[in-house]
Each structure stands twice: as C-alpha cells, then as structure tokens.
Amino acid sequence: MKKYRSYILYLLLLISLVGCAEKKLLEKVGLTTLIGYDLGNEDNVKTTAVVRQVNTEFQSQVAIITSENETSQGTRTKINRRSSKKIMAGQLRGVLFGEELARKGVGHYVDTLLKHSEMSGSVLLAVVEGQSKSLLEFEYPDIDDIGDHIYKLLEQNIKGEQMISSTLHEVGHDYYSPGRDIAMPILKKDKELIEISGVALFKNGEMVGKLSAKDSFYVKLIRDNYNTGKLEMMIKGDELPSSLMKNPSDRIDLVFDPIKTKKELKLVNQATPEFDLQINVKARLMEIKPYIDVGKPKNVAKLEKAIGKSLSEELSRVIALSQEADSDVFGFGEYYRSTVRHSDLTQEKWHGLYKEMKVNVHVDFTLLRSGIME
Template identity: 25%
Template sequence: MKPILKISRYICLLFILTGCVKKEILDEISLIEGIGFDYIDKENIQGTVVIPVYLPDQPPKNNTFTAEAEIKKSILQDIQREAADPIVTGSLEVVLFSKTLSEKVGILPLVDAFQRDPAVGAGLYLAVVDGETKKLLAGDYGIRGNADYISKLLEHNVKNEDLPKTNLQLFLADFYQEGKTPFLPQIKHIGKGKMAINGISLLRSGKMVDLIKPDEMFSFKLLVDKYSEGMHRVKIDNGEAAIRSIHSSHNYELTKRNPTEITVHLKVEGVINEFTGQELTPKLMHKLQEQFEKDIRKECIAMINRFKEKEIDPIGFGHFVKTQTRNFDFNNWRENQYKDLVVKIKPEVKISESGVIE
C-alpha cells in the first residue's frame, strides 16, 4: 500500500501546482512580434507594436497599435487599452529604434526594459531605422508578417552577406564590456513592400555616433566577425571578378608597447564566380589576390583611423589589450593610449578559379 500512497500524493501535488500556473490560451491573447520606438521630444517617445492576425488560407494581416509615453512599460499599458485581447511579448522577434531617437535620446533605457522581461529571448533582433519605425512597421512586405520579414532579412544578411552577428545578447555583452563599442544594423524603407540594410550604427553610451556605410561593411565584418559565406567584387585593369563563397577568420596580435601596436591577421578564402575580362590566367589570379589584399588593408586602416578620431572602438582593441596586460588602466587607455594606437593589417587571400567567365 505504501507505494500506492506515495504515487497518490505525487498526483495530488501535481494537480495543485498545475492550478497555480497562469494559463494563456493562444486564441485569447495578442502576441507582439515587433515593436518600434520613435522620437517625439526629449521626454516622450512614440511606440508602435505589430501584431499579426492569422486567417485561414490567407497571408497574415498586420495590425499595428501606437501610443505615446515616457517608458516602454507605459506604452504597452496604453496599447492594452486599445486591444481586444491581452498583449504579451513572448513571440517578440524585432525591436526597432528610429535614427533620430538613437541620436538625440539614446536607446539604453528601452533596451534595459527588454533585458529585464523574462518573456523576451536573448536572440531578439535590435535595429536602427533610417526614418520612422511606425511607417516601416505599417508597410506590407509580402506573405510573411512584417516582424518576421525583418527578422529573416537580418538573419539572411548575417549568414550570407556583410552583416556581423547581432542580437540582444551580443549587444548587451558589447555594451557592458569595457573597451568595446556596441553596434546595431540599420535598415531603411526603400519602396513599396521593400526595405534594405543601409549600414551599421555605432553607439557610444547608448547614442548613435557613426555609421558604417554599405560599401564598408565587408571590411568591418572581417575585423569583428567571420565569414562562412559571402561575396565581394575586386577590380583590376584586365577586368572585374566576383568572389563568392568567402570564408574568413581574424586574429589579433599585440606586437609592441609604448606606443601600443596591434597586428590584425586576416585570412580570406573564396572562389571566382564571374570574371568580366578575357581568359583568367594564373598571372591574373595572382594579380586579383594582390589587389584584394590591398583593398582590405586600405579600407580597414581608413575605418580604424576614423574610429580613433571619434573615440569609439567597435572592434574591441581596448578589450583585447586588457587581456594581454596586467593591471590595465582603462582611463589611461581612453585618454592617451588609444589615440596613439598603431594598427597593422596583414591580409592573406586565397582564391580559386570557378564558375562563369564572361
């Protein structure tokens, strides 16, 4: 009898605990998939949420709700008054901040609210919008919900194009890491049913202070992330090559102190998918590799010098030097050492002939 009594007690306990859990039926709640924040003035912001409504045999309909408030929680409370069902954040995929808000007010108070929300996942995408987030979220982007479309856009560009890995967890890690400037992708509405990534926003103390332009993103990703896929074009006098299936890695080396010198070793491998010139001889292949290395070196050095002038460090040189230095003084690094930092770029490119020759 004793085993039966024990089992009976466990079953009773299970029913008691189950009764304590708050139930939420999917058909009776509204799941936010995207939210955007726009600047009104120094004290007030406008928040817009997008909630997909799924209909049988039809693309999802994007319902948007907008409210004005000082903080994110108040915005959601105001939107709750407009919605027929309770609004929850468990399916949130993207959070957007207008460029004006990012420059004038900063995004940290808003981001902090999401990191404290236990319903929000660490893989949440954050992005800056060149324009109004309300207008962007109210658009029509095909058969997917708008938030899902933006999420897939960012995911695709991380895996196959020039956008470094990005999400809520990585952004917070960079922000709380001394010696590293956080960054976020920037997107823009470019036409009916279309949007595109138009750069990478660099933020200091939560405010946007610089932008990596699209033609700089390839070199930036080489410095802060690695390629598993990718494409880049290289021009020489004899023609232009499209190099695809790019794989890359980077390694930092502290090569000198007083002044500090860092050597960045970049390894890049790819195949030539197209070439607009004549026959691609071994001599031209070697010439393409050399030109590719020159382009990488020139573009990386130009970006790093600009970062030093603006006193930002999205590559994380400060953090790297700290790991190599006992009793490292960040104040001295920011005030004196960083501006005198010498960075050498040593790219090693290997490309092979493949694909179509035009």
C-alpha cells in the same frame, strides 16, 4: 482490457481539452512580433508594436498599435488598453530604434529588454533611418506581415554573412564590455520596399556615426571569421600589368564566393597602442571583369597580391572612419584589456587611447579556384 480502454479514453479527452485550452488562449492574446521605439514629445518614448492576432477560425491578422509615455513599460500598458486582446511579448523577434532616439542613446532600452523575463536573447536589433513608426505603419503592397518580413530580412543577411549580427545577447555584451562598442544594421524604406542601408556605430550606447552596407563586410572581417560570405569588390587597374587583361581598364571588378578567413591580432605597443592585424583570406573567384586568364599560375599570383593589397587598404579605411566616430565596434579595446595586465581599462580610458590607436593591417589572399567547374 477495460482498464486499457479507460486509459485511452482518458488520454483522448485530455488531448482534446489541451487543444481547446490552446485555442482559447490564442483567441485571447495578441502576439507582439516586432517593436519600434522612437523619441516622443518632451523626451517621452513612442512605441509602435506589430501584433499578430488569431481569430476563432485560426486566421491571423496583423495590427500596428502605437502609444507614447514616459517609459517603454508604460507604453506597453497603454497598448494593452488599446487592444481587445492581452498583448504578449513571448514571440518578439525584432526591436527597432528610430535614428533620433538611437543618437540620444539605446542603453536604457537594451538594459530593460535584457531584464524582461519573456525576452529571448536571439531577438534582432536594428536602427531605422528616420522614425520606426513611419517604417512600420506604411502599407506595403507586397508585405503582409511587416514584423515577420523585417525579421527575415535581417536574419537571412546575417546568416549569409552579408551583415553583422546584432542579437540582444550580442548587443548587451558589447554595451557592458569596456573596450567594445555596439554596432547594428540600419534599415530604410525605399519606395515600397525595405532595405538594409548601412551599419550604425555607437559609443557608450549612443549612435555616433554610420558606415555603408558594403562596409559591413570589412567590419565583420575584423570582428569575426568568415565561413560562407560573399564579396563584390573593385581593385585599381594599375595594380596589375595591362598585359594580363584582354581589354585593359582603369578598374577591375571581382566577385568571390564563398570566403573563408582566419585572423590573428597582436598588441605590439601598449603605449600607443599599436596592433598588428593579420588576416588570411581564401576564396573562390566567381566573376572578373575585364577578363584575366586565371588558369596561368603567374597571373593568379599577381592577382592575389593585388587583391590582398586592396583589402588591406579597405580595412584600414573602415578602421579610420570608426576612429573618427570614436566607436570601437571591432573590440580592439577588449583585446587590449585581456592582454595588458592590470590595465584597469574603462570605457572612458579606452576611448582616450582609441583615437590615437594604430593598426597595421596585412591581408594574405589565396585564390582557391575559379568558378564551380574546376
């Protein structure tokens, strides 16, 4: 019995010591939750770190620390010299790139992050309109922790399939893959709020263009399969007989949720190259304006055809915009490389083919049901 009591006492003492050690550890370090990179003077890099610090009462405070140096690792050393606590990167959840730096190239920073032993592949990457420093240093009245806020903003839109995913693992894969380019969400400050304003298009690690936030849906529709996504779209009024509408209009606004998709891509001509892209979309209609009676099968068939046509046109438009920017964020080149034997495809070779690429888009849209009551 005494032996068991000794074990219990030893165990309680050990737990107490571990708890003290953890407390002292948290008191001595600053946890970096988000980093912003901007172009500094004479091609230096300017790093802004969002650091969470814990005091002896376990109350946390957020500090914004900026440093400039020739290298990103050098700025980290400088940031440490400006902090009373050792800066740790193990809790890093997001990395932002100022637009000027992104246009000069993010490849070096992606490579450095991937080599960092403390870095998680799930860290989210994004571009900032203007400088990331200005976005992070602004005092937002309704945001206590800017690092946590930005991460959750990106995370919930990615999980809700309203924005493309841009984890470090995914961006690294796209950067090193011949026949595929990087795409990242774009953030901007709108008065006292932060919003996702678009999608940054890259070529060889350099930002070369952008799409609207709404166009992220079409990028993702080509790149991935949807399972829970939501879409608000418009089709032209003349795509449907006016007799179907209670109050005929030159445009019809629709909202779908959820959306489930399945796609099939085929290379039909490797010389051009030319692809056939077949996408099957199934969705529930949540709202339509002006009113159309979707309880009638004939009306539904005509509506499905009009929606499929409109989606095909939108997808073709987004592909064309990306070709103009010479950015293959869809991975057509990756599919070409895996299909054509002995293609010896390189980024340079693929981009020579990409601008002349042709994609025949076909969308088969099926309306599952209307609203939540059917």
